[in-house]
Amino acid sequence: MIPSVLPTYSRAPLSFVKGEGSWLVEADGRRFLDLGAGIAVNALGHAHPALVAALTEQANALWHTSNLYQIPQQQALADRLVAASFADTVFFTNSGTESCELAVKMARKHFFEEGQPDRVEIITFAGSFHGRSSAGIAAAGSEKMTRGFGPMLPGFVHLDWADHDAIEPAITDKTAAILVEPVQGEGGIRPLPDQCLKGLRDLCDRHGILLILDEVQCGVGRTGRLFAHEWAGIDPDIMMVAKGIGGGFPLGAVLATEDAASGMVAGTHGSTYGGNPLGCAVGCKVLDIIDTPEFLAEVTRKSGLLRQKLEGLVAAHPDVFAEIRGVGLMLGVICRVPCADVVAAGYAQNVLTVPAADNVIRLLPPLTITDAEIDDAIARLDRAAASLKS
Numbered sequence: 001m002i003p004s005v006l007p008t009y010s011r012a013p014l015s016f017v018k019g020e021g022s023w024l025v026e027a028d029g030r031r032f033l034d035l036g037a038g039i040a041v042n043a044l045g046h047a048h049p050a051l052v053a054a055l056t057e058q059a060n061a062l063w064h065t066s067n068l069y070q071i072p073q074q075q076a077l078a079d080r081l082v083a084a085s086f087a088d089t090v091f092f093t094n095s096g097t098e099s100c101e102l103a104v105k106m107a108r109k110h111f112f113e114e115g116q117p118d119r120v121e122i123i124t125f126a127g128s129f130h131g132r133s134s135a136g137i138a139a140a141g142s143e144k145m146t147r148g149f150g151p152m153l154p155g156f157v158h159l160d161w162a163d164h165d166a167i168e169p170a171i172t173d174k175t176a177a178i179l180v181e182p183v184q185g186e187g188g189i190r191p192l193p194d195q196c197l198k199g200l201r202d203l204c205d206r207h208g209i210l211l212i213l214d215e216v217q218c219g220v221g222r223t224g225r226l227f228a229h230e231w232a233g234i235d236p237d238i239m240m241v242a243k244g245i246g247g248g249f250p251l252g253a254v255l256a257t258e259d260a261a262s263g264m265v266a267g268t269h270g271s272t273y274g275g276n277p278l279g280c281a282v283g284c285k286v287l288d289i290i291d292t293p294e295f296l297a298e299v300t301r302k303s304g305l306l307r308q309k310l311e312g313l314v315a316a317h318p319d320v321f322a323e324i325r326g327v328g329l330m331l332g333v334i335c336r337v338p339c340a341d342v343v344a345a346g347y348a349q350n351v352l353t354v355p356a357a358d359n360v361i362r363l364l365p366p367l368t369i370t371d372a373e374i375d376d377a378i379a380r381l382d383r384a385a386a387s388l389k390s
């Protein structure tokens with residue numbers, strides 16, 4: 001008999017009743033060090049007092065009005081994001097996949113309104129993940145995500161991840177945009193080198209097409225900059241955001257330049273919940289905390305510490321771990337044994353990691369993780385690795 005919860009996940013036999021900072025607590029009191037942070041969502045850890053206060057204050061005042069009316073919290077968050085980024089304008093969603101939907105629509109509409117209605121194609125890369133909607137799976141294009149869900153939304157051109165030379169020839173008079181994650185998350189924490197991101201920007205400029213960045217996982221302080229593309233010193237035309245921006249409240253956004261968004265006039269797009277007062281009140285508080293030079297510098301410092309200790313772990317367990325890669329507190333450990341075994345061995349040591357493609361375990365801890373918790377994490381991963389050898 002089918003379970004009452006649609007069985008699309010294979011879940012670990014863990015269930016938590018409380019969260020405190022970097023820790024999750026089971027009903028029997030057992031505590032787990034959370035290096036997954038709800039897949040890079042709980043950027044400030046669990047139950048951060050400032051976020052709890054922002055949410056409860058807003059919950060006591062007003063939950064939802066719809067976008068038929070002005071929403072001051074939404075206006076405030078949009079103003080902040082515009083001030084802090086390349087963007088001139090922001091649309092709020094509830095998830096990364098909804099941000100993908102709008103990014104695709106916006107790029108096509110841009111060219112339609114410019115009198116180039118045939119420019120509909122979007123170039124994407126192998127190993128990418130852009131959400132589970134029809135556009136999201138068509139964009140990523142992997143067999144695993146698309147099989148049985150046809151017909152696929154047309155208009156996506158899939159290229160290999162590292163094949164630079166294939167990109168320019170793939171650009172035609174039908175191409176609207178290139179869509180890429182600056183650091184692939186689900187694909188196994190694969191950072192796009194800065195010079196490649198610069199190269200994509202140049203290519204887009206030369207061909208008059210749009211650069212869309214998916215920063216759903218790597219954005220909002222995760223890499224030590226507010227947005228990951230800042231490391232490369234370039235700006236996209238459109239950017240998808242979600243996960244960390246809500247700190248655990250479902251919130252997403254599409255940021256865009258005025259030019260890229262030019263087709264999106266009244267009536268062209270909408271969302272009942274998107275940009276609701278609860279989500280935006282929390283999002284403003286998340287940015288208050290993360291978007292300071294001090295906080296972001298701490299992410300980079302702690303990344304260095306974690307990375308250095310992980311290198312030691314790899315050296316100590318060369319038969320379990322192969323290599324570290326990633327940026328900031330978005331680190332991947334390539335495993336020599338099945339990564340699911342490492343994740344499971346971690347559960348036995350009360351430490352949570354997240355599997356990814358390319359046989360990688362992802363470490364996406366709360367950005368607020370302490371130095372002592374980093375030491376603790378390494379000790380637990382060390383015991384987990386040791387347990388796999390016997």
Ligand SMILES: *Cc1c(COP(=O)(O)O)cnc(C)c1O
Pocket residue numbers: 094095096097098100129130131132181185186214215216217218242243
């Ligand atoms: C998680 C993710 C998405 C999808 O976000 P949802 O909120 O799950 O819809 C899209 N792109 C990237 C890079 C992601 O990591």
